[in-house]
Amino acid sequence: MATEHVYLTTPIYYVNDNPHIGSAYTTVVCDVLARLNRFYGKKVLFLTGTDEHGQKIEKAALAKGQAPQAFVDEVSQKFKDLTQILGCENDIFIRTTEPRHYKAAQSIWQTIFDKGLIYKSTYEGWYAIRDEAFYQESELVDGKAPSGAEVEWVVEESYFFKLSAFQDQLLDFYEKNTGFIMPDSRRNEVISFVKSGLKDLSVSRKSFKWGVPVPNDPDHVMYVWFDALTNYITALGYPDVTSDTFKNFWPQTIHMLGKDILRFHAVYWPAFLMAADLPMPKRIFAHGWWTVEGQKMSKSLGNVVHPSDIINMAGLDALRYFFIREMPLGSDGDFSATALKQRYHSELGNAYGNLAQRVLSFIAKNCESKVPGKHDLHEADQQLLDESMKVFHDIKELVDNQATYKYCEKLLHLVSLANQYVDFQKPWSLRKEDPIRMETVLWVLVQIIKRISFLFQPILIHGAGKILAFLNVPEDQRSSSYYDACLEGGHPISQPEPVFPRLED
Numbered sequence: 001m002a003t004e005h006v007y008l009t010t011p012i013y014y015v016n017d018n019p020h021i022g023s024a025y026t027t028v029v030c031d032v033l034a035r036l037n038r039f040y041g042k043k044v045l046f047l048t049g050t051d052e053h054g055q056k057i058e059k060a061a062l063a064k065g066q067a068p069q070a071f072v073d074e075v076s077q078k079f080k081d082l083t084q085i086l087g088c089e090n091d092i093f094i095r096t097t098e099p100r101h102y103k104a105a106q107s108i109w110q111t112i113f114d115k116g117l118i119y120k121s122t123y124e125g126w127y128a129i130r131d132e133a134f135y136q137e138s139e140l141v142d143g144k145a146p147s148g149a150e151v152e153w154v155v156e157e158s159y160f161f162k163l164s165a166f167q168d169q170l171l172d173f174y175e176k177n178t179g180f181i182m183p184d185s186r187r188n189e190v191i192s193f194v195k196s197g198l199k200d201l202s203v204s205r206k207s208f209k210w211g212v213p214v215p216n217d218p219d220h221v222m223y224v225w226f227d228a229l230t231n232y233i234t235a236l237g238y239p240d241v242t243s244d245t246f247k248n249f250w251p252q253t254i255h256m257l258g259k260d261i262l263r264f265h266a267v268y269w270p271a272f273l274m275a276a277d278l279p280m281p282k283r284i285f286a287h288g289w290w291t292v293e294g295q296k297m298s299k300s301l302g303n304v305v306h307p308s309d310i311i312n313m314a315g316l317d318a319l320r321y322f323f324i325r326e327m328p329l330g331s332d333g334d335f336s337a338t339a340l341k342q343r344y345h346s347e348l349g350n351a352y353g354n355l356a357q358r359v360l361s362f363i364a365k366n367c368e369s370k371v372p373g374k375h376d377l378h379e380a381d382q383q384l385l386d387e388s389m390k391v392f393h394d395i396k397e398l399v400d401n402q403a404t405y406k407y408c409e410k411l412l413h414l415v416s417l418a419n420q421y422v423d424f425q426k427p428w429s430l431r432k433e434d435p436i437r438m439e440t441v442l443w444v445l446v447q448i449i450k451r452i453s454f455l456f457q458p459i460l461i462h463g464a465g466k467i468l469a470f471l472n473v474p475e476d477q478r479s480s481s482y483y484d485a486c487l488e489g490g491h492p493i494s495q496p497e498p499v500f501p502r503l504e505d
């Protein structure tokens with residue numbers, strides 16, 4: 001069977017400000033999905049990066065008294081460093097100020113222009129710099145953008161993209177491809193927006209310079225979203241669409257993004273692609289937003305949470321785990337240090353960590369640090385082993401739907417079944433009463449702890465690996481093809497140390 005491909009993308013982050021947990025969230029979700037897909041044997045490309053043009057960035061640079069290029073170099077580096085700090089294994093980090101991106105953005109512009117789908121006129125209307133978005137009068141709420149951003153009246157010569165010409169084609173596409181926009185509630189939202197009528201979109205600006213120059217008209221720079229969305233194909237080598245990378249990965253694209261930027265991804269981007277005769281990505285997945293301790297996160301409220309602070313307090317695994325476990329992808333969620341600690345202690349420390357700790361230290365102490373031999377399997381043993389295979393197959397399916405929350409739930413359920421099994425089988429009592437039975441019970445538990453740890457690897461990039469190291473599973477034997485391979489009697493077990501130590505208050 002041919003290897004399946006998956007191309008996972010985060011939005012590219014605006015560099016007007018430093019990263020926070022909102023931006024860290026999508027990157028971690030994509031990293032977990034990338035690792036899961038790789039685990040199940042797929043070929044993955046994982047892209048993240050920074051969005052460095054537009055009026056908002058130019059303003060931020062000016063406010064700091066820096067030239068835009070120097071400013072974006074500095075802030076982009078912070079985002080790049082953050083992907084490392086978050087333990088992310090992205091294959092590409094793209095910056096929209098790179099020459100390869102200018103080439104791609106100008107090329108797609110030219111293609112669309114040559115087809116008569118971009119024309120020059122005058123834009124007259126509202127613009128919100130913070131959102132880098134145009135708004136209709138009817139969309140304004142109390143004189144502001146629906147997001148609360150200030151708007152200004154703009155009258156400017158501008159190039160327009162004939163978005164209106166794509167209304168029917170878009171609706172037809174959404175109808176035929178029901179999994180294109182996820183979750184369903186968001187899909188309906190997009191469909192009703194498109195049905196309400198699409199106006200042509202202003203795609204260039206003349207009143208400032210910080211952008212990709214429009215081909216053959218250097219007075220204009222591209223509207224930042226036109227340039228930004230193109231990053232996804234720049235990274236695959238566009239304008240060359242003949243490479244294997246482009247052909248294999250592009251149709252398997254999963255764009256992950258926040259609900260606030262769905263319209264750009266689910267309406268404008270597909271229309272640009274249709275206009276350029278390029279294939280569609282596979283899916284646009286819009287996730288929800290984090291509030292912090294019940295409140296919107298904002299600089300003015302002074303409640304912006306920085307990932308590094310959480311990592312310093314609780315460790316990287318705790319943060320990654322909380323991101324996946326607390327908020328079903330698509331819903332909103334609340335970020336609080338108390339909830340994070342509580343989940344860390346009860347689900348990682350007490351449930352998973354303790355399971356490994358008590359079983360492996362018991363083996364180290366009572367079985368000469370070796371996996372005991374397996375004898376007759378009882379029904380309870382077989383049930384638990386079967387369940388671990390079922391979870392493996394269920395998660396494989398969940399990954400194809402980006403159902404990260406359910407994946408975590410399934411895995412926790414297996415942890416809880418394993419703990420119940422320990423409590424019920426009581427290996428420590430069996431040691432005197434029935435040592436042969438004790439050996440089988442411990443053998444079963446070793447296999448289960450190994451399997452749970454295999455499946456936790458994409459989230460708990462440190463903890464799961466440590467437990468697999470206590471089990472002496474070689475690093476090159478931790479992928480799905482080794483999932484059901486058993487650690488047989490005599491296999492060495494190292495003395496474990498606590499993997500999820502309690503956090504201080």
Ligand code: MSP
Binds near residue numbers: 012013021229291
């Ligand atoms: N530059 C554009 C994206 C261009 S993609 C071609 C942009 N950048 S952003 O930095 O403002 O936002 C990046 C992502 O962070 C968005 O998906 C947004 O939803 C997400 N988040 C920002 N704050 C967030 C929360 N509080 N919670 C969850 N995600 C949030 O938009």
